[in-house]
Amino acid sequence: MSKHASPSARWALPVWLAAVAVFLICLGWVLFTAPSEERPRRTAAQAGPVTVLDGLPAPGTVAAPDMPFAASQEYVLTGAGLQGFYQTSAPNDVWTLDYPEPELDAQLIRRGPPDPQIVSEGVKVMWRVGPEVGLTRGSTVRSGSMEPVEESFFRASIPVSAVRADGTLDPYPVVTLRAEDAASGKVLAESAAVLAVSPGFGCAHCHANAGTAILEVHDRHQGTHLMDTHAQGTVIDCRSCHTGPGLGKDGKETPGKGLSVSAAVHGWHAAYLTGDGADACKTCHVDLGRAGDGGKDAPKPLFARDFHVDRGLTCVRCHGNMADHSLALLKAEREAGQERAVKLMTGITGTLSLETIKGRLPWVQEPDCTSCHNFSEKPDLLTASAFNKWTPRDEGRAGLFSERRGDMLMVRCIVCHGAPHAVYPARNPIAPNLDNIPPLQYQQQAAPLGSYGNCALCHGQPMDYSAHHPLVAWSETDIHVPAGARLSMPVARFSHQAHTPVVNCTVCHHTGYTDGTSLLCTSSGCHDGVTATLRAGKDAKPKPNPRYFYDAFHGSALPSCLACHTQSLAEGKPAGPTDCKACHQAPSPLWAAEDAARRASGNGASSEASPGTGRTAPPDASAAAKTE
Known part of the structure; x- marks a missing residue:
């Protein structure tokens, strides 16, 4: 600068630099101290929801019921939950993501010889939960009849909750089952099953106010008026708007009223949780496992608690990481004509190309078990993956593991193998064999029914081969x-x-x-x-x-x-x-x-x-x- 410059000119550059600095400081303050609902905060709580774990019953304080079985009895009764682990939204008076009540399936088998038979006529199958089991809000029903479905099995919606009346946590309530002769009332068989339920999504991990704050964000970004509706005393039912695509009479997808809840929630949060692997999943899907007798900081498994976890397989092996999982859901929405999906997809970068990822409908298409278990060889534990290998869309729910049957189209897969995420042998975090009640009852072994030569359980005699699906075993x-x-x-x-x-x-x-x-x-x-x-x-x-x-x-x-x-x-x-x-x-x-x-x-x-x-x-x- 010239030594002849005026005093005002000499101060111009420092003043300009100071103004720029003030502007940058303010911009940084806006960007990095935005309200939690705008920019989710990653906190230590996400490593494991301590408040939830503190409410779990201590290991060893819950025992699996000892169900009766005599080698001479004529019938075998088994049950399993369809969802494996039923996810709910945290109880609040602002909004709800709740699904219908969790469902339990049961099958009654008349044992051979000559051949076992599936029984659904002339019998009654009842369910019951004890007084210690929590119920959904407003429900007082603790027992009921299961309805026959497709002349092959029984199903009931059970109003169980993860929270007991006294406020303690019980995410693994036990439902007892009884089959009776409809005419005489004679008890034919009894059993029990766990119907696992979560106490809620982990919204509070990132959002300081998981109630109205989420409504405010929705109003601001989507132009809705949810806060006004809530102010009038209405609890916002998210699913009333987020219906997701459906299937038309021609079998093609039709756009729904807004994105499905699965696509909307995963698609919105994928930008914040990309690259976290399975840890991203348990940010929202509340972690309810314990590792041995370790402390709060010990490694904890996800709510999947079966032999897949023992073999080191996490949820991303089947469902994909957060980005890929979200893109698969959003791609199905886009294919159905839902334009809102396009905007979310532009902000997500997956590990696979968008052309490679196959769109899927939530709860209609899930990872196909047979993509790893092809019944010709054992899966490679290092490379096995079911991501992007969905159950056929045209089969609907009938193609899901929870609905599928064996090659003979009689016994359902969950009857012998157990519920999704808890297939036998499962290891429950509060009672090791709580999820293994049927196999321990009938064959004194936590393994799929009939395995290790136990075919006589249903057939009444040893069998030389499996007619349900080919058996593939590791060489031993x-x-x-x-x-x-x-x-x-x-x-x-x-x-x-x-x-x-x-x-x-x-x-x-x-x-x-x-x-x-x-x-x-x-x-x-x-x-x-x-x-x-x-x-x-x-x-x-x-x-x-x-x-x-x-x-x-x-x-x-x-x-x-x-x-x-x-x-x-x-x-x-x-x-x-x-x-x-x-x-x-x-x-x-x-x-x-x-x-x-x-x-x-x-x-x-x-x-x-x-x-x-x-x-x-x-x-x-x-x-x-x-x-x-």
Whole structure:
């Protein structure tokens, strides 16, 4: 600047710079301190809704009901929830996203021989919930009849809630079922099932006021007048406007009255939650799992609680990440002529191209189980994915896992496999076997009904092959047992294929190989001991036998099988089975009675592990080895 410049000119540049700085500061304040409803805040609460978890019953305080089953009874009754986990909106007097009441399906089977039959005529099937179970707002109904559907199964809408009358949380209420002869009232069969319900979406994780704040945003961005309507005392029913596309008589989609709730909610939030994987899902789908006995900060699974979680598969493997999931929903809306979908799609960048992603209708099309389970080979745990492989649209709900039947078009998939997100074997966070009531009742094993040779449950006799769908199993080998050991449970079987994705071979074969072949557990000098203790002489004190075979598999320290599985479970990692009978497979549905008879006759020793607990008792030093 020239030394001859006037004083006002000398100050012009600093003043201009100061003005720009003030402007930038104000702009930053507007952008980064916008109300929570405009720009959702990511808070620590999203890592795990502590307030919800604090309300969960403590692990071990809830027990699965002990339902009756006699080998001589003529009928088998089973039930399962259609949704697997019923999501609700948090109770408030401003707006609601609630679905109709959750539905429970049941089938009554008359056992063979000669052939089992599905029974729906001449019988009544009733449901009941106990006084401790919470009910939906305004309901007092705790029992009722289930209606026959398609002459093959029974269905009922059950008004259960995740919140009990005293305000405590119970997201896994148990519904008991009873089938009676319609004429005589004779009880034919009884059973029970969990009808899991969530206490609400996680809107409050980001929105300081999850009630009116959301209405204000809607009015501002969509030109609605929801706040005025609410001021008149009306609770806003979101689904009254967000109906989503439907199917016309010609089978083609027709635009609905606004985007579907699924497309609108996911599409709006995808821009804020992109790249978070499964963590994005549990921002809204409230996390109701616990990892072992860990604290509040311990890893917690999503509401999916079946063997898929144990194998390390998260919700994105089937539903896709937030961006791709949203684009699939919005693309179906756009194809149906819903122009509002186009605007939301422009702000979302998926991992797949928009041309590659297939549009899907929520609740009509879901990830197709057969895209991974093709009944010709086991899925690859590292690559298996059902995203973008939806159930056929022209089949509607009949193509969903919850509605589908086996190849014989008789038994529904959920009858043998359990509810979606809780297929057998499932591990419930508050009571390990709460979701496994039917398989434990009928075959004393948390596994799909009829598996492991339990076909006699319905057929009344062993079967040579499966007529429901082809059975595909991993190759397995028997665990070798040292000479002189006495068995107290069926010999466990081991699958190398199941372990390859999660553990290195040398973890188990820790002594290496001989002539290119891995050493067996019972190789000389390894785990070939059949007694728990050793004595150096008559007067010497007994000491633990380091080669005791039992400890190699049930010991508390790695690399024992039980220690590895239970430690992984506590850390929230893929854990595999931790229940005794998941490894020591029951040879028949009458295994418990057969085992009791065998022990009573003195032909077998009592087990060191309580069935279903996954915990072992201290070995008896004076007894012969209790092995696999």
